[in-house]
Amino acid sequence: MTNNPDKHIKTIGIPTEEEIRQAQIDFAPRCTSAGRVNDKETQKIVQYILNFARKHSLFVLAYGTGCGAIEIPATMTSRYDAERFGIRGAATPRQADVLLITGYLSTKTLKRVIRVYEQMQDPKYVMAFGSCTINGGMYFDSYNTIKALDRYLPVDVYIAGCMPRPESVIRGFIKLQELIQNGNAGGGKCYRDNLDWYRANQQKVIKNWNFPDEYNW
Amino acid sequence: MILTIKILGAFLTAILAFTVGMFYGGLRRKITARVQNRVGPPVYQNFLDLLKLQAKETNIAHGFMGHIAPMWIIIASMTVLMFIPILHNGLWFDNLTFKGDLIFILYMMVFGSLGMAIGAGQSGNPNSAIGVTRGLAMMVGYEIPFVLSLVAIMIQFHTTSLQDLMQYQHETGRWIIMDNPFAFLAALLSSLGMFRYSPFDIVGAPAELASGPVSEFGGKYLGTMMSGGAVFAFIKLVLFVDIFLGGAGNTDLQGVWGILAGLGELLLKTFLFYMIPVFIGLVSPRFRTEQAIRFFWKWPSILGIVAILWAVFHPIQ
Amino acid sequence: MQENILNQLNKVFKIKGQVKSPLRIKVVADKDIVSSILLYLKAQMGFIHLNHISCVDWIEDNKFELVYIVWHPEQKQTVLVHTFIDRENPVMENIDTIWDQANTYEREMREMFGIEFPGLVGDREFILEDWQEMPPMRRDFDTKRYAQETYETRPGRENARNVRLEIMKRSGEELPDFAKKYSRD
């Protein structure tokens, strides 16, 4: 991908059908669940059982990256109680399965989020909250937030809304559970396969990849 | 024949300890949820968690001790388990108990934590290092009343054998909690520290140290540690029931029914005892490290000393 | 009370102020004496609380306007000290010796407007990270253009119109009635 800003953005006029098709091809997320055919019929019994366990035990990394994090306490506590689906918090990325991107990501956070994502162990899933992770939302002209998260991390489930209500958060989790059960949620593997593409995208935004020395344990 | 039963019994003990420990963990989560106005996860949730953790891939290494530490915990827990008489009657759950095993158990229970300490130290995460320091400091705190109370029992009954204690309780029908209540209280208070539930969950305090020593362990390592922890929880519960609450298997039934009745008795007693730290944990904030140590060195230790004095003046032959 | 404050300031610093409202006093001062005014307000007149330091970019006049807002806890009065500095060579006196928390404001202004505060300690980067463009809060920094050049935007938001129609066209689905009602075409 060359860095051509005007390729997809036209400020005047409506793009033609051809342009739209081309933009969609260019902009299709690398890691989608659509291409992976590993459904219930083709799964071996062991895989089926493991997927069942994975589905019902989702450890969510306690990282509030944006304002959607305010609905996470509500989702986890008494009225909505996500723990009945086996969803619980995990303190460190090593123990977590699900990374919630709760809203916009500033470039400074993106750098940490990528680091955190790479620290997580496979199989791992990413859920993105809110319209600002889908197309920038109300921050479409902000100089410090990224606009489309799936250029930088493989997203399994998007939850629309600003901000998503606890009900939709739980709905998103259930969607993720379906994907896991059907063997379609393989973002971590896809990320490793397409690492060059993701790295290229990430490096366009993040100028300096170095962390402080004490950070590198 | 006896050897075969012993070996089979050892396997059964391991499975029993693991299952009960994990199941109690699930029950704890369920009860916690109910207290907190929630539905809570199913009681078998911990098994699913374990299965998932074991199914995770691992693509990091934290050195040799990082691999050994979870094994160390499992080995330590299994070793201790083998020296604890689960039931009073029957050969099946006797395992390797011998005279003087109380001192041995005291010694071995620290072993698992030490293994974890070394493993966590190797991971290089400062949270782990601080967590380990806290854990060792805590151990210094709660071991003192615990040892004092066990010493009181040893003095009072002139034995260091769990079998003898259980035999005494079986024959007289008197639980040791009645013979030396102070020892029980001291041990109970120190057991709060052993379980590391809320007032004393300072080792892996999430808001302070991420998750402490296990910060860098995920997937299979965490799963293995979790199973080791479940077995350890079972060990602690059985130990307390054996020493203070009359042990299990005191019925006159023979054969399979005797064992089943014994197991039922064991589960009932352990569950009731387990609820004490769980419910205290539900309503308590966490102590700071030095506050926790000060707590253990104050009333529990005083109770332990009183228990020794009591034991000296009320010896039971 | 407000007159007293103004008179006192006028006597010491020869500056004119004006009463904006019963609890607000506005003072415009030269940039060289601002720090001594603030020190005087704090040490002699009891305005010990620094509320805020703000900066406004008047690109038309080629000036930055700095506003120091201080507050008196007993009299409940607020004094806004305004000053103008040159936009081409923005240098302002550092006041974090008077109030420690001014350090944060000044670091932010150094980063966001490019105003230099000689003697200011602290990392150069306070909020942004690896920023290579001009200080972003200046008026002539075009954030939309920068965002379009730097970040990839998902197609479908080329303009503000036709969003629902576009969705329909691309997905091939029929729009529900309520959506049609609010569609702009």
Next chain:
Amino acid sequence: MIEKETTLYLGPQHPGITGNMMIKLKVKGDVVTQAETHVGYLHRAFEKLIERRNWLQSFTLLCRFCVPEPDPMELTYARAVEQIEGREVPPRAKYIRTIVAELARIQSFLLWYGGQSGSSGLYTLGQWSVGDRNYILDLFEDLTGARIYHMYMWPGGVRRDLPTGWIDKTYKTMDYLEKRLEDYNKLLFENAIFQKRAQGVGIIPKDKAIEWGVVGPPLRGTGIKHDVRIDEPYEAYADLDFEVPTYEGGDVWARALVRRDEIKQSIRIIRQALDKMPSGSYYNRIPNPMKWTVPTGEAWIKTESVRGEIGFYVVSDGSSKPRRVHLKGAAYTHGVSVLEKILPGQNIADVSFILNSLGVCPPEIER
């Protein structure tokens, strides 16, 4: 215990951090020797974006300044715009605004209960209070249509009138909350361990507090009675009867007590405002928002939010877009300079505890 100094990064990914920020700690054993706050993880360039939005569009961005309580932001900005423009607000709108601001205060305090007790390991209280917070959010939903971000208070009044039955529902919710507050009191404030943990920790000295820029409950926890609602009464506060609780000590315990008592005062204010609710118009209509210009001027408006006094410095150059909207949040001083001053010498266990008791809200710092 350990003489070696370690560097400990608390955050940005850390369960003990409120939101998304980082505190770089130098620790010796369990004791913090030096603390340094690093912010900027949530910088969305709001103040830049507001320069590109018109006066009314700004509200979408404004309420996102601080996530746990967006309403004081709207209120302050609306008041600033009204002051520049000289626009009158009908009395009914003033009362509705007061009620919404106090409801926002209560829901934020309930969230604080969760943070304060959760950071000390008492998760039960957090589960209860955050669960009960949903009842307040339900009221908001009935009133404004949204749970968190309302965009309800506009220049010239409020966006909608009270729906039918809302007043009764609010009374009921207040009764329920008052009952629950007693439970919270038993669980948290009568808890010996919490008292031990909170007393004497994170002390802000009384003589330095105002100079350091401490405001709100932390300032009232040092015994200084300062509240914008009394100093510069806005909206309907001048008509209502309420007290400002203060406690001596300046530690986490005093701040917690102040917050506990403030919820009760908020309930009292809401009851009074509902009783006295005037009838009439709720909205002083503004012209077509796309063409609406505000005359040249500037305003420095303060409002009492949960974390303390927040202020907006708004400058208008006579066009249809604000020239500058600059927020001064309470967390701006609390989260950076005050925190850096009081953390050295504290135990690591108390860092998250103190952070919660100061009410640090990172998005407010970097905006």
